[in-house]
Amino acid sequence: MTTLSDFKETVRQxxxxxxxxxxxxxxxxxxxxxFVGLCPFHGEKTPSFSVHATRQFFHxxxxxxxxxxFKFVQEREQISFPEAVRLVAEKMGIPLPRMxxxxxxxxxxxxxxxxxxxxxxxxCKFFEEQLRRPEGAQAREYLAGRGxxxxxxxxxxxxxxxxxxxxxxDRLKADFSDEMMRASGLFSFKEGSEGNAAAMYSKFRNRIMxxxxxxxxxxxxxxxxxxxxDEKAGPKYLNSPETAIYSKSRVLFNLDLAxxxxxxxxxxxxxxxxxDCIAVYSAGFHNVAASxxxxxxxxxxxxLGRFSKDIVVNFDxxxxxAAATDKSLGMLLEEEFNIxxxxxxxxxxxxxxxxxxxxxxxxxxxxxxxxxxxxLVERALKLFPTRSPEGKKNAVNFLLPHIHRVPSRIVRDxxxxxxxxxxxxxxxxxxxxxxxxxVSRAAxxxxxxxxxxxxxxxxxxxxxxxxxxxxxxxxxxxxxDALAEERLHAGLTTExxxxxxxxxxxxxxxxxxxxxxxxxxxxxxxxQRLARIVMREDDPLTADLLSGALNALRHRRQxxxxxxxxxRGIVEAERKNDVAALLRLKQEKLELDRKLAGF
Numbered sequence: 232m233t234t235l236s237d238f239k240e241t242v243r244q245x246x247x248x249x250x251x252x253x254x255x256x257x258x259x260x261x262x263x264x265x266f267v268g269l270c271p272f273h274g275e276k277t278p279s280f281s282v283h284a285t286r287q288f289f290h291x292x293x294x295x296x297x298x299x300x301f302k303f304v305q306e307r308e309q310i311s312f313p314e315a316v317r318l319v320a321e322k323m324g325i326p327l328p329r330m331x332x333x334x335x336x337x338x339x340x341x342x343x344x345x346x347x348x349x350x351x352x353x354x355c356k357f358f359e360e361q362l363r364r365p366e367g368a369q370a371r372e373y374l375a376g377r378g379x380x381x382x383x384x385x386x387x388x389x390x391x392x393x394x395x396x397x398x399x400x401d402r403l404k405a406d407f408s409d410e411m412m413r414a415s416g417l418f419s420f421k422e423g424s425e426g427n428a429a430a431m432y433s434k435f436r437n438r439i440m441x442x443x444x445x446x447x448x449x450x451x452x453x454x455x456x457x458x459x460x461d462e463k464a465g466p467k468y469l470n471s472p473e474t475a476i477y478s479k480s481r482v483l484f485n486l487d488l489a490x491x492x493x494x495x496x497x498x499x500x501x502x503x504x505x506x507d508c509i510a511v512y513s514a515g516f517h518n519v520a521a522s523x524x525x526x527x528x529x530x531x532x533x534x535l536g537r538f539s540k541d542i543v544v545n546f547d548x549x550x551x552x553a554a555a556t557d558k559s560l561g562m563l564l565e566e567e568f569n570i571x572x573x574x575x576x577x578x579x580x581x582x583x584x585x586x587x588x589x590x591x592x593x594x595x596x597x598x599x600x601x602x603x604x605x606x607l608v609e610r611a612l613k614l615f616p617t618r619s620p621e622g623k624k625n626a627v628n629f630l631l632p633h634i635h636r637v638p639s640r641i642v643r644d645x646x647x648x649x650x651x652x653x654x655x656x657x658x659x660x661x662x663x664x665x666x667x668x669x670v671s672r673a674a675x676x677x678x679x680x681x682x683x684x685x686x687x688x689x690x691x692x693x694x695x696x697x698x699x700x701x702x703x704x705x706x707x708x709x710x711x712d713a714l715a716e717e718r719l720h721a722g723l724t725t726e727x728x729x730x731x732x733x734x735x736x737x738x739x740x741x742x743x744x745x746x747x748x749x750x751x752x753x754x755x756x757x758x759q760r761l762a763r764i765v766m767r768e769d770d771p772l773t774a775d776l777l778s779g780a781l782n783a784l785r786h787r788r789q790x791x792x793x794x795x796x797x798x799r800g801i802v803e804a805e806r807k808n809d810v811a812a813l814l815r816l817k818q819e820k821l822e823l824d825r826k827l828a829g830f
Contacts, residue, residue: 238328239301242320248287248300251322254537255307258282265766269638271307271533272296274565276638281766286698290762295755297762309481309530343414347476350407350415351442351450357402358390358440358453367391369458370439377506378586383513386488390440392455396432416452416472435469441484441505443477446534448487452477454505480528483535484508484521490538492517498541500573500597501527501559502581507545510582514590516597527559532566540566543600545573545581560603564636571600604646607633608653623656685760688787689725691780693764694772696732697748706777711736719784722791728757 249258249266258266261281270280270291279293290297296306305315320327361367362384370391374384383389392399403412412418412431421430438455445451452471457464471477485508493499500519502508508521522531535542544559563570573596575584585593601609607630615625630650637643651658685693695710711733713719720729731751738744745751748761804813 239316242316242323242325243299245325246300246319246323248289249282249284251300251319252282252289252303254322270294274636283766286765290766292759292762295759297758307533344476346407346411347415347474348449348451350403350411353403354399354417355388355390355442355450357399358392359388361393362389362391366393373439373458379509383509387509388442392433392435392438392440394437396436399433400431414474416474416477437464438469443482443484444487445482446487446490481530483531485512486520486534488512489518489520493538497539498543499535499539500543500545503546507581510585514585514593527562529562532562536566536568541569543571543573543597561633561636564603564633565638567638570603572603572606573597573600604650608650617654623654626654627656685724685764688780688783689723690764691776692784693725693729693761695777696729697761697765698772706772706774709777713781719781719788725760728753728761731757
């Protein structure tokens with residue numbers, strides 16, 4: 232069997248980081264081996280995200296995130312490292328071997344997740360069975376009243392949790408430990424009194440059960456809709472808690488069934504809540520997914536973006552729904568989605584609209600969905616009538632935060648013309664606001680950049696010492712020998728960075744170091760500095776270039792030593808009040824300072 236560590240190295244060698252990251256963001260070539268794009272980890276308008284094809288790592292000069300292909304996928308998908316390795320392998324078409332885990336904790340974690348998924352699958356089957364039993368009559372009646380046919384119930388694996396608190400536990404206890412059942416989120420507990428054991432009972436009772444599946448279609452959680460009108464029954468909708476296999480911010484309801492339709496049709500419909508999603512899907516629109524209430528997150532936005540960048544948002548038109556729509560649209564806009572907003576008549580959510588008007592009416596409404604900024608301008612005009620200068624100012628202020636989120640300058644420019652015309656104002660008003668915001672962002676970016684007082688010779692040395700690529704191996708040995716034997720990095724701006732690289736190289740010889748310089752435990756300033764140097768390399772790294780840099784640094788050290796002697800001479804001349812010697816020494820020091828600036 233293959234260990235995760237071995238498989239990771241196999242995938243790393245075969246993976247093309249530019250291709251993998253290019254599936255998530257648009258990259259443009261910016262040099263021999265460098266590609267740039269807009270950072271997917273923070274909002275920005277000008278590219279500061281860089282990917283190096285040869286060195287196989289990425290770095291953002293804006294937010295500072297960096298790492299290899301696994302780190303990118305792990306951060307972008309919000310998944311564990313083993314999951315990232317497997318996902319990259321799948322993207323590259325590398326067969327997944329039977330895994331042998333490299334540690335007991337890793338094996339235990341994988342085993343626990345597998346058990347929890349198995350338990351949820353078993354629970355789902357149990358709830359499906361209960362729906363067909365006499366005790367499920369009220370649940371069946373409710374579902375029929377909501378227009379759900381038997382085929383739909385089977386497709387979404389809808390079930391019923393009986394009112395008993397122990398039936399599910401009795402079904403599962405022979406195959407799962409109490410500890411595992413506690414970790415599942417399917418049960419609640421009452422601590423026992425002195426001498427009595429704690430009681431475990433079903434969290435979901437007398438509820439219609441909607442299973443929540445991961446992208447692969449495996450059940451990982453549930454939403455339960457109560458059938459009781461009793462005040463003690465709890466909330467109308469009860470959701471599974473966060474567990475080792477379920478995080479509500481990382482899952483979209485029905486994405487497992489919708490993803491192929493989204494790819495084929497090249498757009499997604501986003502609704503709010505399971506019943507709306509089921510209604511739209513059952514009406515024939517299979518490219519629909521749902522957020523959990525109003526909790527639409529950046530992770531979910533990125534998840535959708537893997538399948539299409541075109542989306543129709545159809546949230547409830549009430550006040551809470553409008554607020555949710557604003558938040559969701561803002562996140563979608565920053566991820567460069569093409570957005571349309573579907574607004575149904577007042578009082579109608581998608582489920583009720585389809586039941587009252589039919590699938591054809593929904594299809595017509597879908598075709599008539601408004602472009603995002605047309606929707607926003609209409610809202611601005613309703614909120615702030617533009618008959619007065621004050622109204623125009625308020626409408627512009629309402630729209631500007633949304634416009635600023637648009638990554639493309641060209642699109643912002645077109646929006647300025649269109650919006651200015653609709654609000655009957657001069658386009659210069661909006662353009663001036665754009666310019667002020669751009670200046671503010673640029674000033675903020677400059678404040679966040681690390682110092683750049685690194686000489687050309689230092690940059691060559693850092694490039695050579697940090698290289699892990701085949702043809703540059705000999706140059707790396709040459710650079711590391713100079714560091715270890717001559718300590719050429721002493722006193723340089725990059726001293727701590729080069730020392731960390733040197734110590735890691737010595738550790739590698741002992742079989743303990745890291746094979747990625749960007750993975751070293753560096754300070755933020757050194758990590759930024761390393762990324763700037765290797766990402767913005769101009770000349771090819773050659774033996775002549777490195778030799779020249781090393782000689783320059785040796786000369787620099789000689790000059791530094793002479794400068795130290797001069798400083799001591801100046802102190803002595805000042806003590807003796809020797810004006811002529813003092814002037815001569817200071818003049819020589821100025822000349823040496825000028826020379827040092829060039830190395």
